[in-house]
Amino acid sequence: MDQNIIRLSCKANNYHWGKIGRDSKVAEYASADPRFILDPHKNYSELWMGTHSNGPSVLFDDPSMSLKTLISQSPEDMLSQPVAGKYGKELPFLFKVLSINKALSIQAHPHKSLAEKLHHLHPNIYKDPNHKPEMAIALTPFEAMSGFRPLDEIAQHLIQYPEFAALVGESATKEFIDIAENGSMHDIAAKKAILRKVFERLMTRSPEEVVKQTDQLLARFPRSKCTEKGSIHELIHRLNDEYPYDLGVFCLFMLNLIHMQPGDALYMGADDPHAYISGDCVECMATSDNVVRAGLTPKLRDVPVLVDMLTYDFGSPDAKIMKGAAYSTSETTKIYDPPIEEFTVLNTKLGPQQCEHFDARMGPTILIVTNGKGSISAGSGSPLDQDIPLESGHVVFIKANTSYKLCIADDSSSDGVFETYAAFCTL
Numbered sequence: 001m002d003q004n005i006i007r008l009s010c011k012a013n014n015y016h017w018g019k020i021g022r023d024s025k026v027a028e029y030a031s032a033d034p035r036f037i038l039d040p041h042k043n044y045s046e047l048w049m050g051t052h053s054n055g056p057s058v059l060f061d062d063p064s065m066s067l068k069t070l071i072s073q074s075p076e077d078m079l080s081q082p083v084a085g086k087y088g089k090e091l092p093f094l095f096k097v098l099s100i101n102k103a104l105s106i107q108a109h110p111h112k113s114l115a116e117k118l119h120h121l122h123p124n125i126y127k128d129p130n131h132k133p134e135m136a137i138a139l140t141p142f143e144a145m146s147g148f149r150p151l152d153e154i155a156q157h158l159i160q161y162p163e164f165a166a167l168v169g170e171s172a173t174k175e176f177i178d179i180a181e182n183g184s185m186h187d188i189a190a191k192k193a194i195l196r197k198v199f200e201r202l203m204t205r206s207p208e209e210v211v212k213q214t215d216q217l218l219a220r221f222p223r224s225k226c227t228e229k230g231s232i233h234e235l236i237h238r239l240n241d242e243y244p245y246d247l248g249v250f251c252l253f254m255l256n257l258i259h260m261q262p263g264d265a266l267y268m269g270a271d272d273p274h275a276y277i278s279g280d281c282v283e284c285m286a287t288s289d290n291v292v293r294a295g296l297t298p299k300l301r302d303v304p305v306l307v308d309m310l311t312y313d314f315g316s317p318d319a320k321i322m323k324g325a326a327y328s329t330s331e332t333t334k335i336y337d338p339p340i341e342e343f344t345v346l347n348t349k350l351g352p353q354q355c356e357h358f359d360a361r362m363g364p365t366i367l368i369v370t371n372g373k374g375s376i377s378a379g380s381g382s383p384l385d386q387d388i389p390l391e392s393g394h395v396v397f398i399k400a401n402t403s404y405k406l407c408i409a410d411d412s413s414s415d416g417v418f419e420t421y422a423a424f425c426t427l
Contacts, residue, residue, distance in 0.1 A: 004378040004402040005388060007060035008067060008366075008395045009033050010049045016298075017102040018045025024099035025139055025280040029368065032393025033060070049095040049366050049395050049423075054127075054289055057395070067091075067397060071364075080400035082427050083363045087287075093343035095366045095423040096283045098136070103239055104276045105297035106145075106248045106255075107306075109134065111270035114309055115290050125300065126290050133340050134285035135267045135322070137347065137421065138260040139370060142279030143230060145255035147272060148195060148314035155180035157253035163213035163220075164253045167205045168198050192312040200307045202250055203294055211245045230259055235277070239296065248275070248295025256317035263347070265322040267338045271311045282368070284423045286342045332356050343423050348406060350374065350418040355407040363425035365398040372418035373409035378402055390420075398422075 012030040021027060021040035026047045030036045048055030051068035059065045068090060075084035083092060109132035110118060118126035136142070148154070155177045158165045165173045172194075179186050179194050217236060226233035232252055239249045255273060260266060268274050275296060293299055294306040324334030324347060333348040333356060348356055350372075367376070375387040376396065387407070390396070398404055408418035 004399045005376055005404065006067075006070075006397045006399075007388070008049065008057040008397055009035065009060045009063055010047050010057045010395050011055040012036070012044055013046050013048070013055060014043050015045035016043055017100060017104055018043035019099040019101040019280070020044075023101070025370075026097050026099040029097055029370070029393035029395075032391060035063070043101070044099055046099075047097040049097075049368060050093065050287065051090040052094050052287055052289065057397075078399055079364050080362045083400065083425055086427065087425075090287060091364060091366070092287060092425045093423055094285050094287045095343075095368070096285075097139075097280070097368070098276065098283050099280045100276050100278050102242045103248075103278070103296050105291070105293040105299065106251050106273060106275045106295035107291050107293045107297075108271055108273050108310060109268070109285075109288070110290055110292060110305075110309055114271075115288065118290070118292075118305070125302075128288050128290060130286055130288035130290065132285050132288040132290050133267075133269050133338065133342070134283060135265055135336060135338050135343075135345065136276070136281040136283045137265040137324075137336060137345065138262050139280040139282060140262060142260040142264070142281055143235075143277035144258045144260070144266060144274060145251060145277065146258055146266060146268060146274040146320055147256050147317055148199075148254060148312065149256050150315055151176075151180040151183065151191060151195065154195075154198070154254055154314075161217065161253060163217040164202075164250055166213050167209060167247070167250060168201050172197050172201050191314070195312045195314060196307070196310070199254060199310075199312075202254070203247065203303050203307060205247060207245070210247045210250075214240060214245050214249065230257075232257065239277075243296045246296055248297075251275070251295060256320075258317050258321070260321070263324060263334075265324065265336045265345075266320055267322060268320070269339075271309050272313075273306075273310055282345070282370070282421045284343045284345050286340070330356060341425070341427055343425055346420075346422045346424070348420045348422070350406060350408040352408065352416050354418075355405055357405045358403060360401045360403040361424055361426050362400060363427065364400050365402075365422050365424040366395065367398060367420050367422040368395045369393060370419050370421060371415075373411060374418035374420075375407050375409065377405050377407075379404070398424075
């Protein structure tokens with residue numbers, strides 16, 4: 001295939017936590033494919049854009065041909081020689097849209113060597129040997145938990161919420177509060193050790209004890225007094241409604257609670273505990289589906305592995321939030337560049353009569369339109385180039401070493417914006 005820009009059809013899945021019907025951005029974008037039939041009563045959770053075997057994209061004009069197969073026919077042409085040399089015949093990243101109506105599990109993703117070990121020992125559970133650093137960029141107001149809170153915040157919660165302290169135990173609670181209050185007397189290793197001790201004790205409590213302390217917690221903070229959406233007390237009730245008597249509810253007292261606005265990004269490295277709570281986002285990650293879960297889930301929980309793998313870094317979530325920086329000299333494109341080489345993401349917003357040209361990159365790109373109408377053309381944008389019409393939900397693959405131009409359509413949308421997100425790898 002000689003095309004440099006290829007439209008894709010992408011798989012939408014229906015996990016229980018997804019938003020329902022037309023409320024879901026996943027369903028909205030999937031509906032741009034005429035072969036997709038939207039069920040207004042179904043959960044739509046994720047739209048997968050890439051070559052991962054659990055949800056491979058196919059060519060829009062030839063659904064019998066997967067993107068993975070197309071790339072495998074000429075990986076050095078499609079991905080570039082350096083990218084193909086390092087990552088083989090698949091994209092080094094997996095791009096997604098997520099629509100979250102119900103919290104995802106308390107989880108972390110293993111680093112590379114642990115992923116290889118888990119895949120070798122339990123290939124039916126951990127189905128690939130790769131790590132999974134990931135980044136989420138909010139499309140709508142978005143809630144998440146990520147990373148351990150500062151120690152003084154956790155200590156305050158142990159004092160403020162006796163139900164939390166009861167699950168941790170009296171001895172560990174006293175030890176934690178002492179170290180948190182006298183931090184200058186303790187090195188970082190001691191702080192991480194007591195943080196691990198408290199987290200492990202919380203995550204290994206008996207179901208009977210969790211039920212008892214949850215009932216007491218809910219009684220002390222009745223729903224009628226917990227009306228501020230997104231507050232820790234409102235979330236106690238909301239998460240317990242979604243996952244009754246799940247110890248993951250108590251993770252609210254240990255993990256940073258993060259509220260994001262559209263355009264805010266959250267980066268999560270390997271061995272970093274987190275949970276998405278609600279909202280829509282685009283998400284990019286290394287090509288892997290490895291997840292170690294321990295709460296807020298009906299799926300398999302691997303608490304010993306999770307407790308052992310975490311780094312127990314702690315502190316304010318500010319370092320995790322990325323606002324995006326200006327891309328080159330552009331006034332219409334922002335770049336989100338996490339500290340890994342598998343992927344970088346660009347967000348472009350074009351107003352009336354605007355276009356933007358992007359120089360050729362060493363590696364491949366996947367682009368999704370999230371708002372409005374426009375066009376894309378390969379090359380310098382001369383009259384000889386063919387404009388490919390794009391609208392919200394369209395997804396395209398752009399071959400390595402291809403420059404391209406985006407332009408807004410005259411009738412883009414009522415708000416006059418043509419918006420895209422593009423994930424790429426350049427090593």
